[in-house]
Amino acid sequence: QILRILRTRSVTAYVTAYPHLNSGSTVVSIPSLTHGWRTGQHVRLRVVPPRGPRFLALAYAWFTARWRARPYTIATAASNERGLELIIKAQGRSTRALYDMAGGVRAEINEKEPDIEAARESIPVRVLVEGPYSGPGHTQLPAFSGALLFAGGSGITYALAHLDDIVRRHAEGRSRLRVLEVVWAVQDAAAIM
Numbered sequence: 001q002i003l004r005i006l007r008t009r010s011v012t013a014y015v016t017a018y019p020h021l022n023s024g025s026t027v028v029s030i031p032s033l034t035h036g037w038r039t040g041q042h043v044r045l046r047v048v049p050p051r052g053p054r055f056l057a058l059a060y061a062w063f064t065a066r067w068r069a070r071p072y073t074i075a076t077a078a079s080n081e082r083g084l085e086l087i088i089k090a091q092g093r094s095t096r097a098l099y100d101m102a103g104g105v106r107a108e109i110n111e112k113e114p115d116i117e118a119a120r121e122s123i124p125v126r127v128l129v130e131g132p133y134s135g136p137g138h139t140q141l142p143a144f145s146g147a148l149l150f151a152g153g154s155g156i157t158y159a160l161a162h163l164d165d166i167v168r169r170h171a172e173g174r175s176r177l178r179v180l181e182v183v184w185a186v187q188d189a190a191a192i193m
Helices: 002-006 054-063 093-101 104-110 153-171
Strands: 008-018 025-030 042-047 070-073 084-089 123-133 146-152 179-185
Touching: 002 008, 008 093, 025 093, 025 123, 042 084, 070 084, 070 153, 084 093, 084 153, 093 104, 146 153, 153 179
Parallel strands: 146 179
Antiparallel strands: 008 025, 008 123, 025 084, 042 070, 042 123
16 A cells, blocks of 8 residues: 555646537546556546545545546557646446546537537546556567457557557657557447547
8 A cells, every 4th residue: 555655646638528528528638647657557546525625535536436546448559748648438326426526527518619628627626546556567569570459349548558559659750560550349439539
């Protein structure tokens, strides 16, 4: 538990609801975390309740089961200027609560606006980010001449992180990868919009 606490950071994240992304997803953007992970890793995320003194809210978020840490794959390449991003499908109770916190219902109404991107709102929330963990080990896709990535539904976040990394390395001239195919299976074609 002590090692987990040492690997945890309290940061401000910006949550944005995307109703048509994978049948309702929340994009969690943490611009202050720009390094410290490798492509393909995941973090555990806790959302801090917005009310009360900050220290008590952090302690409450750490120790209660309702706000327990959940693992999410990092959807951006390591060491980038955008920071760490997560794409979380609104499927269970906790992910649906995060989607609602991001203004999911309001975003569904705003999807009918002519300028969809202008209608999106990013809402700041305090989160505890624990990790990173796991990853592809010593495997580096840019070292191969070809690669095939398979993803299903919200598992596209793993492939997106690798795509982000490959494009960045290719632009810098540090990639041997010349052929890349991504196969993404979704239940509804509207998920790709």
